[in-house]
Amino acid sequence: MELGGGGRGAGDRVRRQLQSVGRVAAYLGGGFLVLTAASSVAVRSLRALSDANQRKFAMPCGACEGKGSYACRLCRGSATVEWSPMHDPVFVSPCLCPTCDGTRLATSGRVQRCLNCLGKGYA
Numbered sequence: 133m134e135l136g137g138g139g140r141g142a143g144d145r146v147r148r149q150l151q152s153v154g155r156v157a158a159y160l161g162g163g164f165l166v167l168t169a170a171s172s173v174a175v176r177s178l179r180a181l182s183d184a185n186q187r188k189f190a191m192p193c194g195a196c197e198g199k200g201s202y203a204c205r206l207c208r209g210s211a212t213v214e215w216s217p218m219h220d221p222v223f224v225s226p227c228l229c230p231t232c233d234g235t236r237l238a239t240s241g242r243v244q245r246c247l248n249c250l251g252k253g254y255a
């Protein structure tokens with residue numbers, strides 16, 4: 133009789149332990165969900181931060197000197213061309229570049245985007 137009673141007690145103890153294990157598992161599961169949400173938020177903010185850093189600290193594009201588009205080929209980015217009416221070097225006078233209209237950018241109808249940095253101005 134006493135043995136049987138003891139057996140029932142052991143079973144109760146096991147059942148209680150299983151219940152507490154279940155509680156811990158549920159707690160861990162909830163914590164995991166919170167962690168996942170938190171880490172996704174952290175990753176998103178980190179990505180935004182690194183993007184800002186890249187813009188701030190990145191080297192300007194070498195192909196377009198950070199302009200995002202190529203310099204005008206005729207005036208080489210100076211916006212003016214030296215024009216001499218008499219082909220006389222004494223009377224050379226700077227005038228507005230007729231190709232880029234002083235915008236200093238290479239245009240062919242529209243501004244040509246730099247292919248090296250895709251128009252971002254930094255690489």
Ligand SMILES: [Zn+2]
Nearest residue numbers: 204207229232
């Ligand atoms: Zn020009």
Ligand SMILES: [Zn+2]
Nearest residue numbers: 193196246249
């Ligand atoms: Zn570029």
